[in-house]
Amino acid sequence: MDYAEVFEQYDHEIRLFIVYMKDREYSKETQKGYLHDVKHFLISLDGKSVKEVTDIDVMYYLTEVREKGAGPRYRNRCLSAIRLFYKVMVKFKVAVSNPAVEIEKAKVEKNRQPTYLQKEALDACLELVHGRHIIRDITIIALMAYAGLRVSEIVKLNVTDFDKDNSRIAVLGKGDKWRYIPLPIELNQLLQAYLASRLEPWYSKETAFFISQRRGRISKRMVQTIAEKTFTTLLEQYPQFAGKRLSAHKLRHSFATSLMQNGTDLRTVQELLGHEDISTTQIYTHVTDEVKELAMSKIHPAIPLLLESVKC
Template sequence: MALTQYDLIEAYSLELELFSIWMKNQGMTKSTQQAYMSDARSFLKGVYPADLAKLGKMEIMRFLSTTRERGAGDEARNRKLSSLRAFYKSLNEMEHLQINPAASVAKSKQVKNRIPTYLEENQLHHFFDRVEGKYQNRNVAILLLMAFAGLRVGEIHRMNIQDLHQDGSIHILGKGRKWRVIPLPAELHQILIRTLEERRSPNQGKEQAFFISQFGRRLSIRMIQTVADQTFEKLKAELPELMNTRLSSHKLRHSFATMQIRSGTDIRTLQELLGHASIETTQIYTHIDNKQMRMAMDKFTGKIPSVSRTE
């Protein structure tokens, strides 16, 4: 008989409940909680009906190997490993288990300094020309926050009215529930003020979300991604050179970081603007594209010594 979701929950209901309580107390975002819980359930499905106290490193490795066989790359494997480490850590801290076999499993080494996909400035102008529809002004503001303030989709989703300040800054709740203050370009600050003035009245009077959906609720992460995806499709139709390029909302954040580096922003400042915990994450944006390399090498034009050939 096939394993059902009911069987899984019945066998591991306490562990899953403890994990859920622990994640909420850690202040994890809903999206992170959902992703971690999904990975934990996938793992439990593979080991059912085993007693977790009797499992070891081999079961963790077997689960990760299975994800490899299903096409997961290094990044996906490491994310699932992080989920299992958190799952076991929660059971340790909640005094349910004394072991954490996931803690001793090494992460896969990922390719470093992979050049991120981004849009050139002229492509960004074309991109914003393609934003249309009933909620055009709201959607332009959302996309500008990604491309010219470097915000993540989740950060835009969590934005509240009080996060926009009169001094021209915006206070952002980022990953790890850490706040950062971003001084906005004057034009972007004014656009956000106008967006707030045009903000749709929410269904619930106490709703403080900055961006409201057509249904009167906080605009969802999925809808923010859809706004970007639909605009990218229009851009690709206009610029065939982008047709085979994978573009998503996060690529606008890449574009912001690339423009900052090209403008001379130092890596430490960029780290603060992006809200990266580690400067190593920010360093992927120090890439130099072919145009810059061509300009650098062109400086040697006329300086190459002529060498006489001897027969």
């Protein structure tokens, strides 16, 4: 079964799901992600009626997702999407019960330390950017590395979101929530330099801050490609990162880590990153532990010599 067949057989169910998410004001990113996950789940049913699905069918699909290489976080997102889908089906009496409601989420390592780049490597990233649209691409890397923007936030950024006079940008984050990020003078100047060279969009009313070669709003994939090309060059100069998964999101990790290393309190880091829950920000607290250990390693108390003979 392919996408076309899924839409043909489950058209009513999919429409109900979409209408429900819109009515409940789920963010566009969440709607897109959940719809993608549910479509693939429906494909796996191979024509089986929605009301005939059991918990075994859901577990079989989630196992298949893991066996194809997906991590526990993606597996859990699929489960959340299926749960919500069936919540909607039960609500509108398409199904009698929710087969996903009792399935447990996969364990996710909460204390995993994120991969990040130190300032030297971040600065090198900007120097290594090359290509036809070098000022645009440097600006994109800089906003992720020194202002913590997500890839999706880079894409959604509009010209009107940049306030050069007050040196700040308005960022539309997850859940369609706005946050304001003050910009260092260097970033302010860089953004102004980019705007001076910004391609003229085909559509005169296009407000996108970053314009693609096709003269439209830049895509997520293009932003990721810009980061990937930069990291490929970086690995040639910094072999210590060999084997580590470097991606555009690691620039955001690096920004957060830099804040923590500079003594920024956790609540401020949460605000700058746009995390709804501070527990998400706490993955960066390992940095403060490293700083403490380094600080303590430089302390050499003058313990009286007579204590050397004392056995504890």
